[in-house]
Amino acid sequence: MKAKRIYSVTVENRSGVLSKVSGLFARRSFNIDSLAVGETDDPAVSSMTIVSSGDERTLEQIEKQLNKKLDVIKVKTFNEHQCVSRELMLMKVKYNKSNRNEIMEICEVMKADIVDMSMHFMMIQICDTPEKIELLINMFKSISIVEIARTGTLSLSKCAENEG
Amino acid sequence: MNGAEAIVRCLEEEGVKYVFGYPGVAICPFYNSILDSDIKTILVRTEQNAAHAASGLARISGKPGVCAVTSGPGATNIITGIATAYADSIPLIVITGQVKSDLIGSDVFQEADITGAVESFVKYSYLVKNADDLPRIIKEAFHIADSGRRGPVLIDIPIDIQNAPVKNFKYPESVSLRTYKPTVKGNSAQIKKVTKELQKAKKPIICLGGGVKLGKAGAVVLDFVHKHKIPVVTTMMGIGTIETEDPLYFGMVGNNGKPYANKAMNEADVIMMVGARVADRAISQPDLITKDKVLIHIDVDPAEIGKNAVSSIPLVGDCKAVFDDLADEDLSIDTSKWLDELRAFKKELAVKRNPNKAYVDPQGFIETLTDKLKDNAVYIADVGQNQIFSCAYAKIKKNTSFLTSGGMGTMGYSIPAALGAKLADPKRQVVAVCGDGSFQMSMMELATFRQFGVNAKIIVFNNTYLGMVREYQHYSYKDNYSMVSLEGSPDLEKLVSAYDFDYLRLKDMKNLDETIESFISDKNNVLLEVMIDPMDLVKQ
Numbered sequence: 284m285k286a287k288r289i290y291s292v293t294v295e296n297r298s299g300v301l302s303k304v305s306g307l308f309a310r311r312s313f314n315i316d317s318l319a320v321g322e323t324d325d326p327a328v329s330s331m332t333i334v335s336s337g338d339e340r341t342l343e344q345i346e347k348q349l350n351k352k353l354d355v356i357k358v359k360t361f362n363e364h365q366c367v368s369r370e371l372m373l374m375k376v377k378y379n380k381s382n383r384n385e386i387m388e389i390c391e392v393m394k395a396d397i398v399d400m401s402m403h404f405m406m407i408q409i410c411d412t413p414e415k416i417e418l419l420i421n422m423f424k425s426i427s428i429v430e431i432a433r434t435g436t437l438s439l440s441k442c443a444e445n446e447g
Numbered sequence: 448m449n450g451a452e453a454i455v456r457c458l459e460e461e462g463v464k465y466v467f468g469y470p471g472v473a474i475c476p477f478y479n480s481i482l483d484s485d486i487k488t489i490l491v492r493t494e495q496n497a498a499h500a501a502s503g504l505a506r507i508s509g510k511p512g513v514c515a516v517t518s519g520p521g522a523t524n525i526i527t528g529i530a531t532a533y534a535d536s537i538p539l540i541v542i543t544g545q546v547k548s549d550l551i552g553s554d555v556f557q558e559a560d561i562t563g564a565v566e567s568f569v570k571y572s573y574l575v576k577n578a579d580d581l582p583r584i585i586k587e588a589f590h591i592a593d594s595g596r597r598g599p600v601l602i603d604i605p606i607d608i609q610n611a612p613v614k615n616f617k618y619p620e621s622v623s624l625r626t627y628k629p630t631v632k633g634n635s636a637q638i639k640k641v642t643k644e645l646q647k648a649k650k651p652i653i654c655l656g657g658g659v660k661l662g663k664a665g666a667v668v669l670d671f672v673h674k675h676k677i678p679v680v681t682t683m684m685g686i687g688t689i690e691t692e693d694p695l696y697f698g699m700v701g702n703n704g705k706p707y708a709n710k711a712m713n714e715a716d717v718i719m720m721v722g723a724r725v726a727d728r729a730i731s732q733p734d735l736i737t738k739d740k741v742l743i744h745i746d747v748d749p750a751e752i753g754k755n756a757v758s759s760i761p762l763v764g765d766c767k768a769v770f771d772d773l774a775d776e777d778l779s780i781d782t783s784k785w786l787d788e789l790r791a792f793k794k795e796l797a798v799k800r801n802p803n804k805a806y807v808d809p810q811g812f813i814e815t816l817t818d819k820l821k822d823n824a825v826y827i828a829d830v831g832q833n834q835i836f837s838c839a840y841a842k843i844k845k846n847t848s849f850l851t852s853g854g855m856g857t858m859g860y861s862i863p864a865a866l867g868a869k870l871a872d873p874k875r876q877v878v879a880v881c882g883d884g885s886f887q888m889s890m891m892e893l894a895t896f897r898q899f900g901v902n903a904k905i906i907v908f909n910n911t912y913l914g915m916v917r918e919y920q921h922y923s924y925k926d927n928y929s930m931v932s933l934e935g936s937p938d939l940e941k942l943v944s945a946y947d948f949d950y951l952r953l954k955d956m957k958n959l960d961e962t963i964e965s966f967i968s969d970k971n972n973v974l975l976e977v978m979i980d981p982m983d984l985v986k987q
Contacts, residue, residue, distance in 0.1 A: 295626065299562065299563075299574075302563070303566060306566050306567065307567075340753065340757070343753060344753070347749050347750035347753075348750050350749070350750070351748070351749075351750050353591065353624070353626050353627050354626060356625060356626050
């Protein structure tokens with residue numbers, strides 16, 4: 284029974300920490316579905332959002348092994364329903380006169396922006412849930428995708444009455 | 448004061464008496480500064496053995512062992528020793544020299560990314576970037592290595608950092624690590640649950656692992672066991688926590704353990720695993736063995752609980768603290784019927800060997816040897832058939848220490864570990880028992896014993912084979928032997944005489960007692976070669 288889990292991990296912002304965390308996943312054959320890393324409001328602390336999948340015991344081991352790493356400050360875990368998740372994607376597509384309007388309509392419906400353009404190419408930006416981003420990619424598959432760059436998933440647990 | 452002097456001062460502050468190692472340019476500032484200190488340096492003959500010697504010292508002294516080697520090949524050579532310590536949770540401080548800071552990453556002479564290479568074998572590692580950080584880092588390293596689940600910590604120190612000035616040296620009194628706070632005290636609700644389950648148990652059993660020794664919990668655990676008359680089995684790393692003659696002891700579990708110990712685990716209704724990983728060598732099918740049973744798992748490392756077996760009651764905490772609390776609980780159980788049952792298993796499933804009279808029987812030899820050794824002797828078993836025979840037949844007395852490379856199974860461990868163990872406590876008898884294969888993996892250390900005047904007592908089980916692998920090929924490949932013959936091995940009498948060792952040889956059981964007595968009473972360094980039937984099997 285495979286399940287998905289999101290690990291929101293705060294770590295000491297030191298050199299080599301990303302490799303220690305990703306190395307842990309490799310060494311113990313844990314999956315990384317996606318990984319996003321960035322600084323927090325405290326420059327000494329980085330935040331990692333790791334999405335992984337596996338059976339219950341594996342998912343529990345991931346949390347315990349992450350906690351065991353001495354550069355890890357805190358591990359919070361949640362499933363997709365307990366958090367707000369976003370990804371950012373930039374997508375370059377080739378267009379022509381006949382499909383230009385269709386593209387713009389899709390972008391409007393999907394709340395994507397056109398952020399750059401030339402005679403034959405345009406760049407689309409979307410910031411949304413991983414599912415919505417997949418959907419947009421699927422819609423453009425028949426149109427002609429030139430290049431895609433996307434971040435990993437960023438997640439925070441949903442706002443509760445008592446935060447802290 | 449420069450960085451190198453600061454390192455030495457820190458080691459002095461930690462009460463370090465010995466540093467095992469091997470020099471090279473990148474660690475020279477350190478080995479220059481240590482000349483002005485009372486800390487003694489022991490030059491091993493290959494870096495891996497520096498870590499094993501430090502491990503032997505750590506296990507006997509109860510304090511972290513320290514080793515220091517150079518960059519590049521010095522550092523990569525010590526990795527197996529680090530991994531061996533990591534697998535058995537032995538506290539080590541490993542200092543490696545590194546090339547100049549501004550050359551790191553440019554693949555210069557003797558540069559190796561050692562912190563990257565050891566990442567999965569250390570509890571933590573540091574690459575020092577500023578000499579002023581040294582006191583804090585070393586204080587943290589000792590704290591990390593020697594608390595929670597023990598383990599090796601590596602400190603990589605570039606040569607320019609060792610030569611850089613250190614302003615206002617002050618060794619910190621405490622550490623502040625927001626990411627590291629190991630749980631010591633067990634959760635009181637869980638302790639109540641444990642007591643409740645034990646109270647209900649008809650057939651409880653306690654399986655003691657290496658964590659009991661590492662947590663210095665032997666006495667309090669045994670008090671608990673004796674008070675409630677709960678039968679005990681051990682893992683390989685747990686051997687030495689309880690006397691073999693103890694009526695509550697039913698041997699080592701696992702695929703190389705006693706059949707009646709495994710039977711006891713299978714028949715039990717409540718299993719209490721204490722400081723053990725439930726790894727495959729001890730419990731081959733953890734989910735099967737815990738089916739329909741209550742598994743209480745006590746470990747200082749939360750990640751061990753639930754990793755290999757799903758436990759009914761997880762209890763995270765230091766062994767000693769947990770058993771101190773358990774001792775205060777009301778518990779009264781009657782295990783007399785269960786003990787009778789276990790005694791019957793013990794009789795029924797006793798292993799009867801059929802030794803070849805033309806050779807020495809390892810069982811009889813080890814039983815006699817350990818019978819004649821002092822109460823507080825240190826017995827170090829290497830890896831191979833000799834290890835399994837040692838685990839099965841060594842007589843553990845009240846204060847006997849039994850050391851072996853249990854997790855990693857590193858051949859050649861016993862001789863360097865004996866060096867460290869003897870230095871840790873020169874008054875104790877220290878005996879290394881190895882095979883002809885494992886002996887040849889660390890025989891270069893005979894010189895170290897000689898150079899530093901450390902008494903060596905080494906026993907070599909000679910069967911002219913890599914016996915454990917040969918036995919595996921006997922059972923799994925129908926005697927199609929591949930890569931297991933040790934023909935071409937040196938004449939040990941000639942070899943050890945080159946190192947001024949005394950030499951004894953036992954070819955069959957005829958002169959067993961006299962030979963063992965001469966071996967034990969020999970004041971010189973001595974090696975006893977014991978001829979074993981090449982076709983002998985640990986599993987019969």
